[in-house]
Amino acid sequence: MSTHPTPQKSDLVRIAVITGSTRPNRRSRLVAEWAQAKAAAVLGDRADVTVVDIADFALPLLDEPVAAAVGEYTHEHTKRWAHTIGEFDGFVFVTPEYNHSMPAALKNAIDFLYAEWNDKAAGFVSYGLDGGVRAVEALRLTLAEVKIACVRSGVGLSLSADFDLDNITEPGTVSPGPRADAVFDRMIDEVLAWSTALRPLRIGARP
Template identity: 60%
Template sequence: MIRIAVVIGSTRPGRRGDQVARWVHERAQKHAAAGAVTYELVDLAEVGLPLLDEPVPAAIGDYRHEHTRRWSELVASFDGFVFVTPEYNHAMPAALKNAIDYLFTEWNDKAAAFVSYGFTGGVRAAEQLRLTLAEVKVAGVRSQVALNVFTDFTITDMTEPGTFTPADHHLPVLERMLDELTAWAGALAPLRRREPVRS
């Protein structure tokens, strides 16, 4: 059984990412082969990590705080991730970068897929996220869902989240992306079974 986390990468009040993540989660569960893969929502707003406060580098694995140990256990339990990220100033949200930086070996030899959103589809945030995850040994799949705030949401007031109304063409891309993610997560399983090496 492959376990995939759908990670809500924004913690901003009034965010749009929770709607997107629920769509991903619902569609993924419908698309999943019976008994082969499960999906779980992980909301960074609920995880509630403070700005990185561990005195020892993550690669050492000597966690001093209970919130870090809880996050470590949660991330370690998954084989892959779908990161749902907005684009803030050409980049991923600080909360998402912070959550990644807390850990190291828990991310190693896993796979990731990306669903981004923003005025230009959030693609620059996803590209930055790919680079960050590569450093913690996460393999990113090629296919990606890029959602445009102007065409994939119904918004009458930009100060409000609006309603997520994705165009039909996103669904086959999402399903292809999930198939790639499942395949990569499965292919990397032998590496995850090795004893982790601490720096």
């Protein structure tokens, strides 16, 4: 029998699985739901894992009059997005690869905020013809500037090997192989460990 008390939800590390695409007929939501279910199974009662779909926020092309680092958000859509992201300790970004980079909608969503990203950790699940690896490399550069610590391990899903597709124009179903499953387990453990380790910095930054 464990001698450790069951964590209260408010004490749990909170991890958001963020969809990286808003395109109609996208695969991003399907992959995010797979990642959320797998993360919840791996982490159990050590963390609370939630899908955050950027499509639900209907963010326009960045329209704040001052830079996000100033912290003076004026629009309600920005404040809603900031409140949501501010609630989390770590992230798993689910991104396809568009023209050797991340989708514009994901870059735009990141650019809206600054402090809400700071001193948190992130892992990646990417997908595409080549596993989406170039999207992740671009994403790592962007996240470094908003002070997110990116873990080393990342899952790259191949459209030919990790999805069941009858038609390339349709989303299909996510069916990763054993290697992707093993890498995901390692990645999500790293996200939890780093999110926990960075928590004192986030608490110290509060007014």
